[in-house]
Amino acid sequence: MRKNWFLWLITIILTLVIFSILYLTNFTFRFPPKEIFYIRLIRFLVTSVAGFTLAIAGSTLQTILQNPLADPYILGISSGALLGVALSKIFGSQIHLTAFLPAFVFAMVTIFSIYYLARVKGTLVKELLILGGLFLNFFFNGIVFYLLVLKREVLEEILYILWGYTGIIVTTGELPFLIISLFIAFILACLPLLKVRELDAITLGDYEAMSLGVDVHKVRNFVFFTTSASTALVVSITGAIGFVGLMVPNIIKKIIGGKHAILIPASGLCGALLMLIADAISRNISPVELPLSIILGIFAVPFFFWIIWRQRNESNRG
Amino acid sequence: MKVIEVKNLSFSYEPSFEPLIKDLTFSVEKGTFLSIIGPNGSGKTTLFRLLTGLIKPPRNSVYIWRKDINEYQRKELVKYVSALSSAELIYNEVLKVQDYLELARYPYISGLESLKSFDYSVIENTKKITQIEALSNKYLWELSQGELARVRIARVFAQDSKIIIMDEPTAHLDIDHKLWFLGTLRRLKSNEKTVITIVHDVNLAYRFSDELLVLEDGKIVFFGEKEKLDLKLMEKVFNVKIRKVNHDLLFEETF
Numbered sequence: 341m342r343k344n345w346f347l348w349l350i351t352i353i354l355t356l357v358i359f360s361i362l363y364l365t366n367f368t369f370r371f372p373p374k375e376i377f378y379i380r381l382i383r384f385l386v387t388s389v390a391g392f393t394l395a396i397a398g399s400t401l402q403t404i405l406q407n408p409l410a411d412p413y414i415l416g417i418s419s420g421a422l423l424g425v426a427l428s429k430i431f432g433s434q435i436h437l438t439a440f441l442p443a444f445v446f447a448m449v450t451i452f453s454i455y456y457l458a459r460v461k462g463t464l465v466k467e468l469l470i471l472g473g474l475f476l477n478f479f480f481n482g483i484v485f486y487l488l489v490l491k492r493e494v495l496e497e498i499l500y501i502l503w504g505y506t507g508i509i510v511t512t513g514e515l516p517f518l519i520i521s522l523f524i525a526f527i528l529a530c531l532p533l534l535k536v537r538e539l540d541a542i543t544l545g546d547y548e549a550m551s552l553g554v555d556v557h558k559v560r561n562f563v564f565f566t567t568s569a570s571t572a573l574v575v576s577i578t579g580a581i582g583f584v585g586l587m588v589p590n591i592i593k594k595i596i597g598g599k600h601a602i603l604i605p606a607s608g609l610c611g612a613l614l615m616l617i618a619d620a621i622s623r624n625i626s627p628v629e630l631p632l633s634i635i636l637g638i639f640a641v642p643f644f645f646w647i648i649w650r651q652r653n654e655s656n657r658g
Numbered sequence: 659m660k661v662i663e664v665k666n667l668s669f670s671y672e673p674s675f676e677p678l679i680k681d682l683t684f685s686v687e688k689g690t691f692l693s694i695i696g697p698n699g700s701g702k703t704t705l706f707r708l709l710t711g712l713i714k715p716p717r718n719s720v721y722i723w724r725k726d727i728n729e730y731q732r733k734e735l736v737k738y739v740s741a742l743s744s745a746e747l748i749y750n751e752v753l754k755v756q757d758y759l760e761l762a763r764y765p766y767i768s769g770l771e772s773l774k775s776f777d778y779s780v781i782e783n784t785k786k787i788t789q790i791e792a793l794s795n796k797y798l799w800e801l802s803q804g805e806l807a808r809v810r811i812a813r814v815f816a817q818d819s820k821i822i823i824m825d826e827p828t829a830h831l832d833i834d835h836k837l838w839f840l841g842t843l844r845r846l847k848s849n850e851k852t853v854i855t856i857v858h859d860v861n862l863a864y865r866f867s868d869e870l871l872v873l874e875d876g877k878i879v880f881f882g883e884k885e886k887l888d889l890k891l892m893e894k895v896f897n898v899k900i901r902k903v904n905h906d907l908l909f910e911e912t913f
Contacts, residue, residue, distance in 0.1 A: 554764070593752075
């Protein structure tokens with residue numbers, strides 16, 4: 341099954357294209373009038389790039405931290421970025437690009453502090469990584485909540501920012517910024533493709549990768565940079581969206597294989613697909629549009645048990 | 659030519675701890691087969707990590723090919739020093755044996771370039787030497803400990819570095835593969851390779867190597883040709899009685 345990765349890639353692309361058409365026509369196969377289509381197209385772009393970016397961030401973080409539960413949301417990178425966004429919303433302007441810089445700084449600070457927190461005597465402790473992320477999540481979300489409550493008029497917005505929402509309203513003046521942000525996020529997400537061989541080697545552990553000539557520290561910093569920058573961009577547009585980066589790469593690893601030359605693009609495309617599905621559910625199923633993390637969180641519960649179960653089987657085997 | 663030079667090397671993982679490696683000075687000539695032996699906790703594995711750059715030693719204390727080890731790019735260093743650590747591979751679902759061996763040729767290609775036919779012929783050759791052709795298409799997690807040990811040895815051979823430094827390479831090998839492997843290492847000498855092994859089995863070290871380095875408590879207690887080894891000293895270090903029979907050492911407990 342794992343050999344036919346090329347067929348898998350084609351299948352994923354085809355599914356994505358078909359679903360994109362369904363999404364854009366809202367399951368009617370009839371394209372709506374220009375104005376509505378235009379709004380929907382923007383939402384489609386935001387949703388799919390967010391999914392693409394977050395899923396790839398998850399896949400590379402899982403490798404670099406040697407932990408299948410790593411993902412920008414769980415590790416607190418997203419909520420760190422969110423704090424930056426909230427700060428700029430309180431003190432700064434509404435333009436997306438100005439929110440990006442503080443978001444990026446907080447995201448970088450988060451990932452590096454988590455990493456050094458979880459390193460005990462030169463080895464990464466898996467539990468500390470996840471626990472550290474959990475506490476940072478609480479901490480950052482608390483501050484964000486506090487800051488936004490101070491500004492009463494955005495109270496309703498808080499929910500959607502904390503849990504992620506792609507149906508943002510963009511004025512024509514902001515549109516170029518949005519498109520540029522999405523484009524940069526996409527490029528940043530693709531950058532780890534330049535390091536597929538190094539990432540493959542790192543799956544063997546730090547010492548073995550170093551023995552193979554890989555400068556593990558350099559690759560780690562590179563991945564930390566690309567993931568926090570791309571996550572910060574996405575978060576500054578959509579708010580924090582969880583669980584895509586957790587679920588998608590693990591499923592790809594299981595059914596197609598974990599070599600990064602295929603894992604990274606397949607994760608990105610499936611991430612976009614999953615986000616479009618979640619957003620379609622959000623728009624069509626409930627009377628009120630739901631934040632995306634809520635829908636994805638419901639998907640993630642059985643998935644989470646699957647990972648725990650698999651890990652237990654592994655340790656039995658070992 | 660001195661391919662490795664160690665000058666006044668001291669090291670501890672935390673500055674406040676007592677050093678694990680205390681003021682070592684020695685050098686290794688090209689084409690030597692050196693074994694590092696010593697009781698548990700004498701600092702063998704730490705020394706291995708320092709000599710291979712897996713841990714950064716202090717500046718101006720370890721020289722590889724007359725250049726400070728800290729000045730090498732990782733990719734460049736691997737062409738000089740091939741390291742085989744005893745740490746077992748983590749459970750790996752990603753790579754097959756063939757992928758792993760292809761990664762061994764990574765230092766010789768740049769960026770996203772693909773391997774050349776020469777690299778593939780090197781890989782095929784090492785697979786033949788280490789008798790792992792049948793394992794090519796297996797995932798690493800499918801291998802037994804002994805098979806994995808052979809695959810990792812094949813990786814070292816495929817790297818084709820000038821110096822090979824290994825920590826307990828024979829630990830999981832059957833006796834026939836163990837003898838074959840040490841014999842192969844001896845043959846590498848004729849290719850002007852320098853070999854340094856850390857071995858638990860004192861007898862194997864004594865039989866196959868040219869020089870011995872005996873560590874005790876982070877200090878060198880003996881370094882030189884094995885013929886000059888003082889058995890009385892060894893008895894003290896390892897806390898056993900030693901008799902020499904032909905070319906082998908026989909050990910008897912002292913308690």
